Amino acid sequence: MKKALFAAAACAAVAVAAPALAGEAFVGVYKHDVTFIGDAVGLGAAGREDGVDVHLGYRTNRLENLRWLGKPQVHAMVSINSENTSNFVAAGFDWRIELGQPGGFYLRPGMGLAYTDGETQLPPANAPNISDEERARRTYLYYHRIDFGSKVLFEPELALGYDLSDSWSAELSYTHLSNGQIFHQGKNQGLDDAGVRLVYKF
Numbered sequence: 001m002k003k004a005l006f007a008a009a010a011c012a013a014v015a016v017a018a019p020a021l022a023g024e025a026f027v028g029v030y031k032h033d034v035t036f037i038g039d040a041v042g043l044g045a046a047g048r049e050d051g052v053d054v055h056l057g058y059r060t061n062r063l064e065n066l067r068w069l070g071k072p073q074v075h076a077m078v079s080i081n082s083e084n085t086s087n088f089v090a091a092g093f094d095w096r097i098e099l100g101q102p103g104g105f106y107l108r109p110g111m112g113l114a115y116t117d118g119e120t121q122l123p124p125a126n127a128p129n130i131s132d133e134e135r136a137r138r139t140y141l142y143y144h145r146i147d148f149g150s151k152v153l154f155e156p157e158l159a160l161g162y163d164l165s166d167s168w169s170a171e172l173s174y175t176h177l178s179n180g181q182i183f184h185q186g187k188n189q190g191l192d193d194a195g196v197r198l199v200y201k202f
Contacts, residue, residue, distance in 0.1 A: 054080050060073050153180075
C-alpha cells in the first residue's frame with residue numbers, strides 16, 4: 001500500500017505541474033475484479049476480491065516523434081482499492097481513434113506495464129505438515145485473493161469516450177492485469193476492472 005500511496009502522491013504532483021506539461025489528467029471509479037468480461041470472451045476471471053478501485057492518472061499529448069508507432073499518448077496512473085487488496089501502478093501507451101468527426105465519440109485502446117502489491121504464488125492449502133490454523137489461513141487466501149503469479153504484469157486497456165466539451169470528456173473504461181505466462185509460468189488469474197472515468201484536457 002505504501003507504494004500505491006507514493007504513486008498517488010507522484011500523480012498528484014504531475015497533475016499540479018500539468019498546465020506546464022499540457023496533456024490530460026483523469027480520475028475514474030471502477031468495480032474491482034469483475035467477472036462478466038472474462039466470462040463473455042471465454043477467458044474466465046478470478047472473481048475473488050471485492051471493493052471499488054479509484055484510478056488517478058495523467059496522459060501526455062500525442063508524441064509526434066513516434067509517428068512509426070501511430071503517435072501514441074503516454075499514460076501513468078495509480079489504482080487504489082477500497083479494501084486495500086491488489087493496488088497497482090501502471091504506465092504505457094494509448095491511442096485515441098476518432099469514431100466519426102473529432103469532438104464526438106472515440107475509442108482508446110492502450111497497452112502498458114503494471115506493478116501490483118497483490119498476492120503472488122500463494123502457498124497450497126493442501127501442503128503436508130502444516131497446522132490447522134495455517135491451513136485455514138491458506139484456504140481463506142485461496143478463495144479471497146487473486147494469485148497474479150508475478151508482481152510485474154501487462155496492462156491492456158480499452159475505453160469508449162465522448163467529448164463533453166473542449167476540456168472535458170467521459171470514458172467507459174476496461175483495464176486488465178495479467179502476467180501473460182511471460183513474467184511467470186503457472187498461476188495467472190489476472191484482474192479485470194470496469195468503470196467510468198472523467199478526463200480533463202489542459
